[in-house]
Amino acid sequence: MTGRHSPPNIRTPVKPARRIMAIWLARLALDRWRHSEACQGGEGADALPTALITETAHGPRIDAANDAGLAAGAAPGMMLADARTLCPQLQAVPSDPAGDLAFLERLAIWAQRWGPWSALDAPDGLLVDVTAVAHLFGGERRLLDDVLARFAAQRLAVRAAIAPTAGAAWALAHYGGPQGTILAADEDGAARLSTLPVAALRLDADVLLVLRRLGLKRLGDLAELGRDAVQRRFRNRRSPAANPLVRMDQLLGRVPEPLLPVVAVETPLVQRRLLEPIRHRPLLDQVVADLAADMVRALEARGEGARRLELGLWRVDGEVAVRKLELAAATREAAHICRLFAARLDDVEAGFGIEMVRLRAAWSEPLDLAQADLDAAAQQHGTSLAACIDRLVVRLGEQAVRRPVPKGSHIPERAQGWQAPLDPQPSSQEELAFHSRPLKILGMAEKISVLYASPDGYPRRFRWRGGVHEVTRVEGPERIAPEWWREKGSARLRDYYRIEDEQGRRYWIYRAGLADDGRGGMPDWFLQGFFA
Incomplete structure (x- = not known):
């Protein structure tokens, strides 16, 4: 008689619920300005009424103001002339949106200590995937406490929240009340978020104005109105930021919301930690030559060439000397790199000795492998155009070697500009037909x-x-x-x-x-x- 055997009990792994953490840097531009002032020795500059401004067609407009400026009457969106009628001593500092974005990108890389990937929520926020990682910090509450403590140590004002979707986390970080709000995975998100204002949907300003005129002030009002009525009013809106229904579905997780992670790009870096400190120039030249050969191999493995190189020299007494090179064209020639750095090391003081030398390619460009030919031989002997320009720049200075290029402007003083000798002329600058111009x-x-x-x-x-x-x-x-x-x-x-x-x-x-x-x-x- 044949017996039957029960199949083994195989348990299918349960996929963890998705958890997104939103970090809102409420005063990003001001905090970055304060950091730059502190680095330049102006720690007390924040005590003065200060406003960050942007030039507009009608004059300077205030983007943000510090606490002293807000107390004096300056408010975001106000014209600078109007604010100075209330506070004549108000200082104006130009805004730097590009610098703020670069600072936010660096923060996004730094925020990956809390999750496997992070994304920008421009212009002043971050999104971090914290799915299945909260237990490493002792739970989501301790994770948020760690986030707030680390940003506070950097003197950055933030608000943070964790929710199943990016939209819900963003809404709670901006309008969720107390610091460190958490929306549990098994909690009714629609009921929890119904009391938030419609601005929590990340909609365009004109859409928010229409909703307020219709009397829809909170998310619960949209749910009570019904999808059909909202669909008829916004059926022609394709962008998610212009359609409340799309944003509501993303908020509640009914439709996915694509996010673009920030990927850290590692720059090629080689270094030498010396057994004995060196004080003489021939030994330093030999170390630089070894580093140049290592850098060439690192760049060749990436299929790139160096455009900007930074050489750091660490002395025994803790002082660091940095020498920089910016090349006219991407290169992987070790001899050329050594020849250019030789002219930049004459004024280096070794002191008690140099114990570490580091070479970093801060800027690199794709550079394909090429078969050796006459031009390559000329490059090797330093007679090519790019090598000649690099040597002129090292000897005369970066601003002394430039070439004029036409610009797309009818204004005479703007119809011409200067750029690096070998940089390609932008294709968007088309030549304009002018009347006769003086020589x-x-x-x-x-x-x-x-x-x-x-x-x-x-x-x-x-x-x-x-x-x-x-x-x-x-x-x-x-x-x-x-x-x-x-x-x-x-x-x-x-x-x-x-x-x-x-x-x-x-x-x-x-x-x-x-x-x-x-x-x-x-x-x-x-x-x-x-x-x-």
Whole structure:
């Protein structure tokens, strides 16, 4: 008789519930400005009323203000001129959105101590995946306490929350009440979040205005209204930030929300810890040559070439000397790197000796392997164009080797710029068709006094640098309007004239503004160039 055997009891692993932590740096721009002031020795600068401003077409506008500035009456969104009527001693500091974003990216990498990946929630937040990692910190409450304590040690004001979705975590961090709010995985998220304002849905400002006009102030009001009514009102909105239903579904986990993790890019770095400190130049050159060979192998393994190199020298007494190089083109030539650093090490003081040397490629670019040819031989012997430019830069200075390139602007002083010798010209800068231009243009237009028959007439006589010039021939005007996207609203148009005086000398002058343009008083005249 054949017996039956029971199958083994195989347990399917349970997938852990997803947990997202949102970190909101409520005063990111101000905190970063305070850090920069402290690094420059201005620890007490925060005691003065200070506002971060952005230039607009109507004048400087306040983006953020410190506590002293807020107490004095300065508020975000206020014009700087209005704020200074309330607080004349208010200091204005230009905002730096690009610097804030770079600082936020570094914080995102640093925040990966709490989870396997992190994402930016621009402009002032982070999202960290803390799924199945809270037990390493003793639970989610202790995890949040650790987050708040570490940011407080860095003097960064933050609010944090943990929830099953990124939208819910963001809403609780911004509008969830006390610090360190947690929405449990088995908790009714719809009921817990129903009392939050509709601004917790991360919607555009115009959508929030429409919801408030409809009397929908909280998330519970949207749920009571019904999906059909909301769908009819916002059916043409495709973007998630413009559709309350999409944001609500993302908040409650009904539809997925894609997040882009921040990936740390490791820069190539090689170093030597010396058994005995070195004090003599030949030994230092030998160490630099060894490091250059190591760096070449590291770059070759990545398929890249170095554009910016940093050489750090650690002395026995704790002092660090840093020498930097920026190359005209990506390179992996060890001899070329050593030759350039040789000119930067003449002023290095070894003191009691150098015990560690580190070489880092702060900027690298893709550089494919190539078969050796005549050009490669020229590069090896230091006679190629890129090697020549690098040697000139080391000898003359970075700003001494530049080449002019045309810019896409009708304004004469902006129609040309300078860039590195071998950098490619941006493809977006198309050549513009100009009228005749002088061969010599002044770096800054000089004001002149012009006598003319009427406010809009041709110039007849002008005074420049103490001399009076009679105008015998005039051609023009050529009208150039201001660039409204980069200038203030008070910028005036220009009327250019090509003139010739009684001695046959030809000038390029322009009138800034019209008498009745409403952007100032009487127009001014300027001389900007000379014809051959």
